[in-house]
Amino acid sequence: MKRLHMKIMPRLVAALWLLIGLTSGNAWAVIDGLTGANFTLTAKAGYIATPDGNSVLMWGYANGAGLMQYPGPTLIVNQGASVTITLNNTLAVPVSIVFPGQQGVTTSGGTPGVLTAEAAPGGSVTYTFTAARAGTYLYHSGTRPDLQTEMGLVGALIVRPTAADPLHQAYEHANTHFDREYLFLLTEMDKTVHEQVEFGQMNSVDMTKYHPTLWFINGRNGPDTLAEASVPWMPHQPYNTLPRMHPGEKLLMRVIGAGRDLHPFHHHGNHALLIARDGRLLESTPGAGPDLASADFTVKVVPGETYDAIFEWTGKGLGWDIYGTGPDYAHNCTDGNGDSFDDATSEYCPDHGKPLPTSLPNQLDLTFGGMWTGSPYLGLMGALPPGQGGMNPSAGFTYMWHSHTEKELTNDDLFPGGMMSMLIIEAPGVPIP
């Protein structure tokens, strides 16, 4: 597929070059969203951009009077809070919101609907519930949801636990501690549906013929997933997906199956410990902590389900020194506390000083990835031919995190793209905002 591949590459290059500017923007550190307990969302129409050069009509939840956005604002609330969400409707059809996983949702105003009270065109409705349990959840339209969720009326809800450090703990139990967290809201799209709505053929939509050709993480297709959050050329897709961490840290993956298909979400680099499903800690008894957690290299993402998994990486046991050996690569591995890792860098000391076991082929025999640094070592650049590399300015180790239904790594018949992102393990000392 040389020709199509070459067509998409310039966009990939453009998106990845944004990494050069990654010293700014605290949007990368935590999950973007709205915090508090009272929210006003507005159902609106707008167009999103897809990396194949297309734009697609969407309906989405806007923050107050803001722009339609896909997905809707990530609502971040505290456990125990009484959450009030007022939905205003600017669309020509009634809309609503349901909150799977929340109990005791009450409504005021609006008009009766099948699943919940709805906001009529031009009207509004208010939902109230107590965020009783910490965890990762979603919300979506409860009005003709097969169509309206496809159109974009979907978003994430995060409930922070009652804990000493709720910004670094997923649930009340201390064993759910994390250093960094990232959201992975997975959706797919059949653009024919959107075209039918756009051209006034909404009631001709036949979901039995559903044929997705676009796949998203947090409302963007790869490689747009890697661009910075809130970039001006994607005003309706403010959320990016570019997890970054240092060796030895714990990264919490909050994964949501927000579409209608299953997706095997494969996180390269290491296993992750699945600690919760649907906002419920995998524990044998209340308060036990995630003692029923298990590690895997793929998250089986089922529609409507959410997952919390903790990912760690140190390079332990690779059998060679990830910082290089010899006088050019002098460094120490100091294990003062007896855990086999350097106390500051988390280098695995038993592998310290072991040389890279193979020699790498001559450059002319190789094809180089844009994130390949020319060096096998973490945080170090090596020699590259002119024009190669350059998309990994801090020389991190990079790993594809993606749907392993590889068909979904395409954007409307063009490879690569789709449901993919990259994790960057940054060398110790590289700032991660």
Add this chain to the structure above:
Amino acid sequence: MTIIRIHPAIAALTASLCLGVSTAQAEVFVQCPGDTNGDAVIDTPDPNHPNAVCKHLTGGDGFVTMADGRPLYMFGFSDVTGLAPTAVMSAGDLAANFPAPTLSFKEGDEVYLTLTNVGMAMRPDLFDPHSVHFHGFPQAAPVYDGVPDSSISINMGASLSYYYNIVEPGTYMYHCHVEATEHMQMGMLGNLYVHPRQNGTAYTYQGKAYTTFVYNDGDGSTGYDVEYPIQIGSFDHNFHDASQAVQPLPFADMRDTYPMLNGRGYPDTINPNALPAPADNGGKVSQPVSSLITATAGQKILLRISNLNVTRFHTLSLLGLPMKVVGSGARLLRGPDGKDLYYATGSVTLGGGESVDVLVDTTGAAPGRYFLYTSNLQLLSNNVEDFGGMMTEIVIN
């Protein structure tokens, strides 16, 4: 810790030196400690690498035969371990296997895996590199992970050696990650698993003695008598035909028409022998892996089930015998504090890139044939033939 960064001038000098001596590369080059003649067989064990294990694969193209007789063009790997470097290019030509050669290692091995790209004989317009992605390898580093965006991939006529220090047992899988949707649909997929250190130690579990185990369980609860890797895969013949005919590839309309286990549809799955070589391969066998499972009543069967198809989830059901899942994603199913998370089931559901370790206890089972089949029943088909597809048999003697 101090990291000394390479001075730009040194880097530039290194680059120019490398480029300066780069006129005579592009050759078959195996890296294997203790191998003196480049055939990836250890001749004199290297005392510094007593646990070294070497393999040599080629990446290229070839043909396979579907269960309804249709030949399909494919990309794939073949095993050239033991061949002299001068014999590798011709041996790898049109030698793609489906599934890729099974790789079986044991915990503690130091694996040196060399991949030589022999090019695509049927597609001289392509100059695709290839890679080996050891799917699920824990604590991976990009240099040996085979992801083209993050790493290096090997061009035609040359070799790249991967190194894996094997520290975690379990059922993994491997595939080429270059232009992944295309190269994986085209067939560069294979079984890969790791035996635990505990093997060879005797444990008695529920009155039976075992010396082979799925994991280091410490109690024999993952003991088994016979093991079979079962890899779910499927091909879209329209995609393969378009590739062979140098036509645009149907990514969006990809729809697999040949559901398979270990590279064959039923009833080819139960053929105990290699399938005959396709005519287009010049006599080279491309589907050597049978999925016929045989055991004696009372034995425990380990099914190492993985899924590397690129289009959908699949459910495998077993009719008449119990399944117990003891591992998933190349990890023993136990909680962080050791709680047993094994579960009994009648079926397992896997997306692409997932694996499970299933024990089948045949105690008390009547001799006969038992079916392991997809309960996505429309996939019991070989394209338009409506009997076949993703199914095989367990024969209890």
